[in-house]
Amino acid sequence: MLDLGATPPCERFLTAAELDAAEQTYPLHVRLCRRCLLLQIPALITPEDTFTEYAYFSSFSTSWVDHARRFVADATDRLGLDGDSLVVEVAANDGYLLQHVLDRKIPCLGIEPSTNVSAEAVRRGVPVVNDFLTEPLARRVREQHGPADLVVANNVWAHIPDVAGFTRALRTLVADDGRISIEVHHALNLVADAQFDTVYHEHFQYWTVLAARGALTAADLSLVDVELIPTHGGSIRFWAAPAEHAPTPSPRVGAVADAERAAGLDRVDGYAGLAPRVSRIRRDLVRLLIDAADAGLKVAGYGAPGKGQTLLNFCGIRPDLLPYLVDRNPYKHGRFTPGTRIPIRPVEQLYADRPDLVVVLPWNLREEITHQLAGIAEWGGRLVFAQPTLQIVDPATGAPTPLPTGLGASPAER
Structure with missing residues (x-):
């Protein structure tokens, strides 16, 4: 019913010493x-x-x-x-x-x-x-x-x-x-x-x-x-x-x-309708990140959950589009995401770098994380949720905000 390609196991976060080694990947195919x-x-x-x-x-x-x-x-x-x-x-x-x-x-x-x-x-x-x-x-x-x-x-x-x-x-x-x-x-x-x-x-x-x-x-x-x-x-x-x-x-x-x-x-x-909707989510998120890079915006990610590794690998998102993730779990600090090899840092890194957009990978904790990250609104930072449809959210209010002109818009919207 759904082909998500091949990915490494989602909790095998790499140490710096493992970055030159090969990773075992396995097909991720959903069947009924x-x-x-x-x-x-x-x-x-x-x-x-x-x-x-x-x-x-x-x-x-x-x-x-x-x-x-x-x-x-x-x-x-x-x-x-x-x-x-x-x-x-x-x-x-x-x-x-x-x-x-x-x-x-x-x-x-x-x-x-x-x-x-x-x-x-x-x-x-x-x-x-x-x-x-x-x-x-x-x-x-x-x-x-x-x-x-x-x-x-x-x-x-x-x-x-x-x-x-x-x-x-x-x-x-x-x-x-x-x-x-x-x-x-x-x-x-x-x-x-x-x-x-x-x-x-x-x-x-x-x-x-x-x-x-x-x-x-x-x-x-x-x-x-x-x-x-x-x-x-x-x-x-x-x-x-x-x-x-x-x-x-x-x-x-x-x-x-x-x-x-x-x-x-x-x-x-x-x-039968699952696969086309999944492909649309991928296109919208990747388009947003490419446009943000072209516009010179600072981007970071929040959270390194298992679900996030599926999204990153399926979408082909790597450090050129998402330079790093932050996570509350110190076990993951200094490690790298499986497959995509994005570095994981403490949450304090957000407040040092003041990114324009923060892509939230554990979207299922939207209310909790929006509250935790309300402070990034001080410099105009915004949260990005890819699912179920792409939204940019004002962390101060939790309300969706319009996408900046030409940023992450579909061809029809452009």
């Missing part, structure tokens, strides 16, 4: 299973390639930590969690979510394969099993800690090539009367808004209700509720329960499935 309607890419790399040491620390996003805090509060009320309960989070990262569980004196356990980020979770006081979730590991965790009243799997279900085995492991972890909460990016938004930069080699699947029901059923689980949430440009939270004890599904399950059918996601031709 005609039988189960699961949007996916071939599993060309393994989770072990990516997650043994990982560059993403969840706690560097203020809005994501706040999202986790609200989820814990809501789940505690929803399920009646207390000091006799057990919460297990798969892909616990740096403890961004379980720290809020600890604050409520609820027993918890994280399962996290990345050594460097799990060490940060332990530093926060979160107990962690530093390993990948498998069915044998799930059995050992259940034997040692008991069944979980809540199993949380935020933004991990799409990262697993063996999705059937992983989902069975979730079933092993959860108590018969417990619940599993799974958050993933909603493929409805990917298709509707051409969110192609959510596609990268860590993400093997792109989920809808229509596909999720089949995967859960195969693991003896039932989909009992869904919530549409704004994170990551539009995500969906699946609530699942062991099939033999599952209540009647919420009406929201059917409503979201109906919306997916209305968008054409229950048939192959419903995905």
